[in-house]
Amino acid sequence: MTNHTPSLEVRNLTRRFGDTTAVDDVTFTVEPGQMTGFVGANGAGKTTTMRMIMGVLTVHGGEVLWGGRPITARERTRFGYMPEERGLYPKQPILDQLTYLGQLRGMTRKDAASEGTRMLERFGLGDRLKDKLESLSLGNQQRVQITASLLHRPAALVLDEPFSGLDPVAVDSMVDLLRDRLREGVPVLFSSHQLDLVDRLCDSLVVLAGGKVMAAGKSTELRTRGPRQFAVTTVPDAGWLRAMPGTQVVDVDGARAVLEFDDDAAQDRVLREAVSRGLSEFTPLVPSLSDIYREVTR
Amino acid sequence: MSTATSTRPPQLDDAATPDLPAVKNPWLVVTVREIMVKLTDRNFLLSTGLTVVLIVAGIGLSAFLGSRTADHTVVVTSSEGREIAAGATEAITADDSGDTLTITEVADEAAARQQVLDGEVDVALVATDEGWSLVGRESVDGTLSGALSASVTSTVLDANAQAAGTTVDTLTAGSEVTTELLEGSDERNALKSAAAFTFAFLFYMAAIIFGMAIANSVLEEKQNRVVEILATAIPIRQLLYGKVVGNSLLAFAQIGLFALVALIGLNITGAASDFGWLLGASGWFIAFFVVGFTALAAVWAVLGSLASRSEDLQSNTGPITTVIMVALFVGIFADGVWLTAASYVPVVSSVAMPVRLLHGDVPIWEPIVSLLVVIVTAYALLRLGERVYQRAVMQGGTALKWRQALKLEV
Secondary structure, three states: OOOOOOOEEEEEEEEEEOOEEEEEEEEEEEOOOOEEEEEOOOOOOHHHHHHHHOOOOOOOEEEEEEOOEEOOHHHHOOEEEEOOOOOOOOOOEHHHHHHHHHHHOOOOHHHHHHHHHHHHHHOOOHHHOOOEHHHOOHHHHHHHHHHHHHOOOOOEEEEEOOOOOOOHHHHHHHHHHHHHHHHOOOOEEEEOOOHHHHHHHOOEEEEEEOOEEEEEEEHHHHHHHOOOEEEEEEOOOOHHHHHOOOEEEEEEEOOEEEEEEOOHHHHHHHHHHHHHHOEEEEEEEOOOHHHHHHHHHO | OOOHHHHOOOOOOOOOOOOOOOOOOHHHHHHHHHHHHHHOOHHHHHHHHHHHHHHHHHHHHHHHHHHOOOEEEEEEOOHHHHHHHHHHHHHHHOOOOOOEEEEEEOOOHHHHHHHHHOOOOOEEEEEOOOOEEEEEOOOOOHHHHHHHHHHHHHHHHHHHHHHOOOOHHHHHOOOOOOOOOOOOOHHHHHHHHHHHHHHHHHHHHHHHHHHHHHHHHHHHHHHOOHHHHHHHHOOHHHHHHHHHHHHHHHHHHHHHHHHHHHHHHHHHOOOOOOOHHHHHHHHHHHHHHHHHHHHHHHHHHHHHHHOOOHHHHHHHOHHHHHHHHHHHHHHHHOOHHHHHHHOOOOOOHHHHHHHHHHHOOOOOHHHHHHHHHHHHHHHHHHHHHHHHHHHHOOOOOOOOOHHHHHHOOO
16 A cells, blocks of 8 residues: 555535535545545535536536645546446446446456456356346345446545445445445545434545535544533432533433533532432433434534 | 455455556547447347348349249241241340240141140240231230241241342341440449449448437436446547447448448359449448448437437437438439539438449549548537537436537536
C-alpha cells in the first residue's frame, strides 16, 4: 500500500435543475479507509451529489477534490461506482459484461475475466458465469452489480443505495467485501435509507436535507454532540424528578424518566436521591443514528 | 463456523495493480464488444444464414431453369410433312439448349388428330387446302410452333420459287431487317437493371437492419442505465464511435459475404462468363455504401439515445426510414436528369451514383465529387450526432426531440 492514500472531498458543490436547487453548497470529506454513510430523505440530493462526484452530471458550483486537488477524468476511471438505478446488460452473460467493463477501465481481457470469475465464485455464482443477467434472481443481479464496481480494484467507491434489495446474508458478504477495500485505505461513500444499517457500518456520516448538509462528521462525535441524556427508573414513581433543581425532565412514563442535567452536581444530587427512593436504573443514553437523523432534519 | 479462507471476501491482491493504464482506444473495446455480441446472437446468425441459403437457392434455381430441356414431339401424315418437320428440327436444336424434336408419321389426319387428343404428341402438322395447319390440344408451345411455321414458310417458298424459275434468295434479296443496339445488348441491359436493383436493395436492407441494431444497442444501454457506468470509465463520445464503427463493419462484412456467395455461385453455374463490366460500378458502390452507411449510423445512434423505450424508436425513426426508401426507389426507377440530381444528394447518392455508373459513361470527377459530398455530410452528422447523443443518452424518463436534447446540459 502507498503511504499516502488520498481522501475524497466535496467542496461547496451546487447543482440546480431549472429554478430548484437540488444540491446547495454541499461540503464534506470522505476520509481514506473510512466508510461514510450518506443519509437523507428522498429528493434530499444524495444521488445528484454522487452523480456530480462521478462526473456524469455537470457541476454548477463548487468542486470535487481527490487528494486535495481537483479530480481529473483519468482519476475518476479508477473509482468504483454503483448508480442508483442498476445498470448492466440484461441479455448478456454475466462474466462477459464484467470483462467488458474491466477492459474499459484499462484491465487486459485476461485479467478482467479471471478477476471476474474469482469474484463471482466468491459470491457463489461460479456455475452461472455464462448465464444471462436477466435469468438471475434480483439478489444475485445485485451481487453482479457490486462485482462490477469492485472488479478493477477501485481507488474510491461511490455506491448509491448498495444494500437495497439485499437479504441480511448478502448484506454481510457485501460488507465483508467493502471492509477489505477499506483496509487498503479506500474511501467509501454510500447512501442508504436503512438507518440501522448505516448505524452499524459507518465510521462517518453525512446527513442531507433539502440539498443542504445538516450534519457531517465521525459517528462518535455526532452521537455525543447533543446534550447527554440519562434514563432513570425509580419504583414506584418517577414524578418526583420534576422537582429536582438543575434537572430537565425530557419525558416521564410511570417509573421511568429521561433527563438532562445542567451540570455534574445536579447529576450527583439526582443519583443520591434516587438511590434512597429505590433506584433500579440509571443509564446514560447514546443516541442512535435515527435519533441524530431525526434531530438534525427536524 | 467455516474456515477463515472461506469467509474471506473476494481478494484482489494479485490482480491488476491499483494504477491501471489508461485505455488507449476505448472505442476499439466498444467496437469489439458490439461485433462479438452480434456474432453470438442467434437471430443475427440465423437471418444471415437464411439469406445465404436464399442467394444460393436463387442462383441454383435460375441455373436449373436455364438448362432445362424441352422434348417436343410432332406427328405428320406425309413425307412432305416429315420434310418440313425435319427443317424445324434444325431451328429447335440449333441454340445449344438441348431441346429435341421427335417426328412420327401416321396414315391420315384423323389418326394424327387422335394422337394429339390422346396427348401422345404435342402437335400434328397436317396439310389443308390453303396450306398447312398446326393442331394442338389446348396450346402449342411457342418455340415449337415458331420453328414449324418458319419451316413451312421456307419450304413452300422454296417450292414456289423453283416453280417460278427463280430462288428464294433472289426473291428476298435486300429485304432483311436487322436490329442494332447502340448501347450494349438486350441481355446486358437486363443485367444492368438487375444489378441496379441489387445495389438499391442491398443498401436498403443493410441501412435498415444495421441501423435499427445501432439504435437498439444505444437504447439498451440508456434504458438499463449501463451508460451511467460506462460514462465514468470512458468519454461518452468514444462509446458512440465504437458503436458506429462496430455495426458498420458488421454491415460491410455481411454484404461482403452475400456478394462472395453470389459470385462463387455464378461462377460455379457458369453464369459469370462476362462480369468484368460490373466490377467498376461495384467498386464505387462499396465506397459509397461505406460512407453513406456511416453517415446514417450516426443518425441511428442519436435516435436510439433520444428514445426512452423501444416504442419511441418506431415513431422517431420515420424520417430516416423515408430517406432510405427514397434511395431504394431512386435506384430502381429514377432516370435521366432526376438520376443525375439524385447522385449528388448524400445517402441517396449511395445508390444513385453507382446506378449511373452502371448505365453509362460518367466522367471520373463526378463520383469523386459526390463521394466527397457524402464524406463531408457523414463527418457533419457524426459531430452533430455526438453533441445530441452525449446529452440525450444520460437523460432518462421521456422521449426527446433533437432540439430539446441540444438544449440540455452535458
